[in-house]
Amino acid sequence: MLEEYPKKVRLKDGAFVTLRPMTRDDEHGVYLFFNSLSEATRQFLRNDVLNRKIITAWMRELNYEKVLPIIAEYEGKIVANATLHRKTFGWGRHVGEVRVVIDCGFQGRGLGGILSDEMCRIAVAGGLKKLVARIVTAREDAIKAFESSGFESVAVLKNYVKDINQNYADIAIMVKELTPLKAEGSLRRRHA
Numbered sequence: 001m002l003e004e005y006p007k008k009v010r011l012k013d014g015a016f017v018t019l020r021p022m023t024r025d026d027e028h029g030v031y032l033f034f035n036s037l038s039e040a041t042r043q044f045l046r047n048d049v050l051n052r053k054i055i056t057a058w059m060r061e062l063n064y065e066k067v068l069p070i071i072a073e074y075e076g077k078i079v080a081n082a083t084l085h086r087k088t089f090g091w092g093r094h095v096g097e098v099r100v101v102i103d104c105g106f107q108g109r110g111l112g113g114i115l116s117d118e119m120c121r122i123a124v125a126g127g128l129k130k131l132v133a134r135i136v137t138a139r140e141d142a143i144k145a146f147e148s149s150g151f152e153s154v155a156v157l158k159n160y161v162k163d164i165n166q167n168y169a170d171i172a173i174m175v176k177e178l179t180p181l182k183a184e185g186s187l188r189r190r191h192a
């Protein structure tokens with residue numbers, strides 16, 4: 001699956017960006033990318049991405065089995081990062097979690113949709129059955145973008161997270177089914 005990368009994709013306005021998995025050599029580029037984000041974009045991100053130590057730790061722990069980061073580059077600069085998180089064991093091992101962050105100058109140009117589709121294809125190829133995204137409900141743009149990619153809001157967790165200004169915010173749990181639901185264990189038993 002990852003053999004297809006790097007690959008060029010075309011945005012709605014005709015610009016081309018290159019998608020490829022993040023590597024340890026990207027540490028500085030990733031740091032610059034997160035530093036270039038506006039406060040509005042950073043406001044509800046899970047981690048303090050301005051902290052270099054966090055980026056360094058991500059790079060040290062890079063393991064595509066657990067977290068696969070696909071970056072988008074434009075003229076040698078990282079302009080987006082999408083990650084697919086998965087558990088390798090336990091009852092949630094068929095579920096992947098998707099996170100997407102896009103440079104303000106590249107938002108609304110189709111890159112979010114492209115990266116979401118990319119995550120779905122990788123998830124299906126990796127045997128995942130469901131994708132989940134956790135999005136602050138106040139980010140209506142992000143909710144709409146994920147709905148356009150086939151995610152449905154299935155629950156809202158009230159006052160669940162604190163933003164970078166320490167304000168509580170609600171989180172929408174958005175789910176996309178990758179294959180029709182069926183109980184594989186009970187089916188196997190029935191045919192045994």
Ligand SMILES: CC(C)(COP(=O)(O)OP(=O)(O)OC[C@H]1O[C@@H](n2cnc3c(N)ncnc32)[C@H](O)[C@@H]1OP(=O)(O)O)[C@@H](O)C(=O)NCCC(=O)NCCS
Pocket residue numbers: 041098099100101102103106107108109110111112113114133134135136139140141142143144145146148149
């Ligand atoms: C949310 C985000 C990933 C969306 O990516 P994007 O590149 O801006 O989205 P796209 O241009 O691909 O648009 C995807 C769809 O959402 C819709 N959309 C995007 N922004 C919108 C807005 N402000 N209002 C309404 N719809 C919007 C588009 O019309 C498009 O729908 P379509 O496919 O039916 O045409 C991006 O804006 C972002 O990085 N936001 C900040 C970080 C964040 O909140 N991440 C989500 C948490 S994981």
